[in-house]
Amino acid sequence: MRSRLRPVDLLPVSTVGLRSRPGRAALSVLGIAIGIAAMVAVLGVTRSSQAEVLAQIDRVGTNLLTVATGKTTGGAEAQLPVTAGQGVARTAGVLSSSATATLPVRVYRNDRIPSGRTGGLSVRVADPALLITLDGRVLHGRFLDAAVSRYPAVVLGSYAATVLGIPDVTGQPRVYLGDRWYTVVGVLAPVDLAPELDTAAIIGATAARTEFGYEGRPTRIFVRAQTERTDEVAGLLARAANPAHPEEVAVSRPSEALTARLAVADGTTVLLLGLGAVALLVGGIGIANVLVISVLERRGEIGLRRALGATRGHVGAQFLVESLLLGAAGGLAGIMLGTAVTFALATARGWQTLVPAYAVGAGLLAALLIGGCAGLYPALRAARLSPTDALRTL
Numbered sequence: 001m002r003s004r005l006r007p008v009d010l011l012p013v014s015t016v017g018l019r020s021r022p023g024r025a026a027l028s029v030l031g032i033a034i035g036i037a038a039m040v041a042v043l044g045v046t047r048s049s050q051a052e053v054l055a056q057i058d059r060v061g062t063n064l065l066t067v068a069t070g071k072t073t074g075g076a077e078a079q080l081p082v083t084a085g086q087g088v089a090r091t092a093g094v095l096s097s098s099a100t101a102t103l104p105v106r107v108y109r110n111d112r113i114p115s116g117r118t119g120g121l122s123v124r125v126a127d128p129a130l131l132i133t134l135d136g137r138v139l140h141g142r143f144l145d146a147a148v149s150r151y152p153a154v155v156l157g158s159y160a161a162t163v164l165g166i167p168d169v170t171g172q173p174r175v176y177l178g179d180r181w182y183t184v185v186g187v188l189a190p191v192d193l194a195p196e197l198d199t200a201a202i203i204g205a206t207a208a209r210t211e212f213g214y215e216g217r218p219t220r221i222f223v224r225a226q227t228e229r230t231d232e233v234a235g236l237l238a239r240a241a242n243p244a245h246p247e248e249v250a251v252s253r254p255s256e257a258l259t260a261r262l263a264v265a266d267g268t269t270v271l272l273l274g275l276g277a278v279a280l281l282v283g284g285i286g287i288a289n290v291l292v293i294s295v296l297e298r299r300g301e302i303g304l305r306r307a308l309g310a311t312r313g314h315v316g317a318q319f320l321v322e323s324l325l326l327g328a329a330g331g332l333a334g335i336m337l338g339t340a341v342t343f344a345l346a347t348a349r350g351w352q353t354l355v356p357a358y359a360v361g362a363g364l365l366a367a368l369l370i371g372g373c374a375g376l377y378p379a380l381r382a383a384r385l386s387p388t389d390a391l392r393t394l
Contacts, residue, residue, distance in 0.1 A: 025326065031286040032330025032370060033337060035277070036363040040338025041345075043359040048346040051354055062253070063095075063230045064134070064193055067221040067241050070250040078248035082216040084241040085127075091240045093229035098130040099218035100197075103208060105178040107154075107201040109164050113176070119163040123177060124200040125208040133222045134194055141169035141186035148185060149204020152177075152211075155186040157198040177201060178212060193254035194222065284370035287326050292378045319379040320372065327371015331364040338363070 067088055072078045085099035103123045106115070128145045131137065142148070143155055154177060156166060166173045166184055174181045182203065191197045208214035221241065225233040234253065238246040339355050346353040 028287045028326050029330040029333060031282055032284070032327055032367050033333035035282070035370075036331050036334025036367050037337035037341065038334075039277070039366070040335055040355065040359050040363050041341040044338060044342030044353070044355040045345050047354040047356050048342065048351040049349075052349075052351045063225045063227040064254055065223040065225055065230070065234055065237060066194075066252050066254060067223060067237050068250045068252070069219055070248045072245075072248055078242075078245070080218050080221075080249070081242055081244075085218050085221055087240040087243070088221050088223055088237060091223075091233060091236050093226045093233040093236075095224045095226060096129055096133045097221055097223045098127055098133040099221045100127075100130065100202075101125045101208075101214065101217060101219045103203075103212055103214065105212055107160070107164070107182075108176045111176045111181075119160075120199055121160050121163060122196070122200050124197070124202050125205050125214055126202045127205060130197075130202075130222070131188075133224045134191055134197075136191050136194075136197075137189045138186045139189045140167075141184070143186050143188075144202065144204045150206040151204075152180060152182045152207060153185045153204070154182040155188060155202045156184055157188050157200045157202070158190045159198040160201055161187045163199075175201065177203070180211065196220075281370070284327075284374040287323055287371060287374040288377060316379040320375045323371045323375020323378070324368060325371075327367045327369075327374070328364070330371070331367025334367065335360055335363050 067080075067084070069078050069080055085097065088094065088099075089097045101124065103125060105123050106118050107121055107123050108117075126144065128143065128149070131143050138155075139158070141155070144153065154175060156164065156175075161167065161184075164175055166175070166187065168187060169184055173184045175184060176182075182201075188197065188202075205214065205216070209216070223233070223237065230253070234251055237251045238249040241249045338359075342355055343353045345351075
């Protein structure tokens, strides 16, 4: 009568080695778990980061353009004419625009701070339309308007407010700007596509002309164009800003920088996935090594089973299922670990936690595949053992 091994009996038989040597089994699972965790975490963190970047683009739109000073033919930094802001505003397809300029003065918390300790902050001139063009918002206080711009009033970018130690406008705090005191009337929220404003102290054009001799030459103009005409407007802005020397004007689209970040993230993901695959391969080699040793140690058991009627297929299936169980356990542990790492990093950075479903499925499938391949040779070796040779080890 032909010997049979029921599927219901295969699992208990296959877990004998795992239950008798739990420490060795745990170390085998660890190698697979690390590889799967690395792959799941890389895909999860990348997806969460990309979702945040896409959300930034959605918030500010892809129709924001910037006009900035470029280079002259001699390589020196060019200047925009005084009429640049007006020329840009009159360009067909422009919904709104706002000119800003950097002043050669510094801002300090008080008049006792050494002049070299600027904290990386700048002073900029802006008009009241800046927030409308950038779709920015004020966290505390108010922004500059036609009335406030005439007085020594300043609005701080989010980072500038942190550096100067002014979280809000309670108590009418003051900063030392240039050689006189300015009252802080507002604190901005971070501006996604104009990070230079986060480190700036912003004053009005009237005060800048009176106190610092500002001539009205902008250094950067933010432009909000009609979405369907963005490319067309971008091609017109250089000549609109400086008709005499359009080649000295730099026009860019800030959202392209965020899109470039997505491309860089994709390239980094491929590299990190490669490292995770290496860790997974090492884990598979570890399983194969453990199972080969297990076959050698259990030759007597194999011989006894063969003598009692077990076929080569039964013995091979026992070790193959054992390797699949190790791979599955490592895959599940790796998925949970990778998800936990993704959650921790995304939470720390304020991102939405996203773990792609395909990462979970592919991780588990890869673990089973590696486990099966790793157990194939030990299973075949166990199946080829002769009962008489195996029983000699008892």
